[in-house]
Amino acid sequence: MGVFKKDESVKTVSTIQKVESKPHRSVIGKTLFIKGELSSDEEVLIEGKIEGKIKIQHRVIIGKNGTVNADIEAREVVIKGAVNGNVNCSYKVEVVPEGILNGNIVSERVVLAEGAIFKGNIDMNTATTAPQPPGKSDQEELKEVEKKEVSEEKPEGDDKAATKATKASKKDKES
Numbered sequence: 001m002g003v004f005k006k007d008e009s010v011k012t013v014s015t016i017q018k019v020e021s022k023p024h025r026s027v028i029g030k031t032l033f034i035k036g037e038l039s040s041d042e043e044v045l046i047e048g049k050i051e052g053k054i055k056i057q058h059r060v061i062i063g064k065n066g067t068v069n070a071d072i073e074a075r076e077v078v079i080k081g082a083v084n085g086n087v088n089c090s091y092k093v094e095v096v097p098e099g100i101l102n103g104n105i106v107s108e109r110v111v112l113a114e115g116a117i118f119k120g121n122i123d124m125n126t127a128t129t130a131p132q133p134p135g136k137s138d139q140e141e142l143k144e145v146e147k148k149e150v151s152e153e154k155p156e157g158d159d160k161a162a163t164k165a166t167k168a169s170k171k172d173k174e175s
Helices: 138-153 159-174
Strands: 025-028 033-040 043-046 049-056 059-062 067-079 082-084 087-095 100-102 109-112 117-119
Touching: 025 033, 033 043, 043 049, 049 059, 087 100
Parallel strands: 025 043, 033 049, 043 059, 049 067, 059 067, 067 082, 067 087, 082 100, 087 109, 100 117
Antiparallel strands: none
């Protein structure tokens, strides 16, 4: 029989740590000025100044010191600094307190915090930003409501008078 000695230098790991990978982030520092087109497949933090066009696949954060004179196209935009240009997002635009946006927004979701400055138009039409769910369109529903209202207004037994009134109102609308 042999005698076995336990090797104390070997240690076992009882738990496995999960490593979460954060998305990479590019930073445009306070002293950087970029004139032209900026594009990236990762998140971008802008603390400097950019003029031109920005096209990012993920999130764009305009920091408190950031100044952007450009149209922005991204998945998500967070404005803490100043932006002069249109913003087109597939997910969300957020203007935080003290953030400034002079331009139009096209996005499914828009957050304008109290204290934010915004001058422009907002288009949250899901037809332009995301596929619509199956069903009746707004125009089809409007036509059905109008038909129902016309039939409710029509006096019973006087179909000819109601028809003439409907034709007259349509003729007035076309004029």
